Amino acid sequence: MFTVTKEVSFCYGHRLMEHAGKCRNVHGHSVKAAITLSAEKLNRHGMVCDFGEIDGVACGFIEEQLDHNFLLHRDDPLLPFLRQANERFMALDEHPTAEYLAKLIYQYIAAQGYPVDSVSLWETPSACASYRE
Numbered sequence: 001m002f003t004v005t006k007e008v009s010f011c012y013g014h015r016l017m018e019h020a021g022k023c024r025n026v027h028g029h030s031v032k033a034a035i036t037l038s039a040e041k042l043n044r045h046g047m048v049c050d051f052g053e054i055d056g057v058a059c060g061f062i063e064e065q066l067d068h069n070f071l072l073h074r075d076d077p078l079l080p081f082l083r084q085a086n087e088r089f090m091a092l093d094e095h096p097t098a099e100y101l102a103k104l105i106y107q108y109i110a111a112q113g114y115p116v117d118s119v120s121l122w123e124t125p126s127a128c129a130s131y132r133e
C-alpha cells in the first residue's frame with residue numbers, strides 16, 4: 001500500500017456552543033490539514049496522485065469554504081446577527097470541531113473521486129484530530 005500526504009494551511013474563526021471551557025468563546029485558529037491518499041498500485045507516472053493535483057482539489061474547497069471564514073453550528077444564536085451585519089459565515093450541521101472539519105474535507109475530496117485514506121487537522125502544533133472511513 002502506498003500513501004501520499006499533502007499539507008494545506010488555513011485560518012478560521014469559530015466557537016463551540018455548550019463547551020464547558022474557553023472554547024465556548026469566539027476565537028480563531030491557524031491550522032494545518034494533512035490529506036492522505038492511498039493506493040495499492042501506482043499510476044502510470046509512478047505516483048498515487050500528483051501533489052499538485054491534491055493541492056488543487058483541497059485548496060479549492062478549503063479556500064472557498066473554510067479559509068478566513070467563521071464556522072458555527074447552525075443553531076448558534078450568533079447567526080442572525082452575522083446575517084444582519086452581512087458578515088461571512090458558514091453554518092454547519094455539527095459543532096465546528098477539528099474532528100468535524102477533518103470529516104468535511106475528507107468527504108469533499110472523496111466526492112471528487114480521489115482515494116482519500118484520512119484527513120488530519122492540526123488545530124495547534126500539539127493537537128490533531130483525524131477522520132477516515
Ligand SMILES: [Zn+2]
Pocket residue numbers: 014023027028029
Ligand atoms: Zn477553537
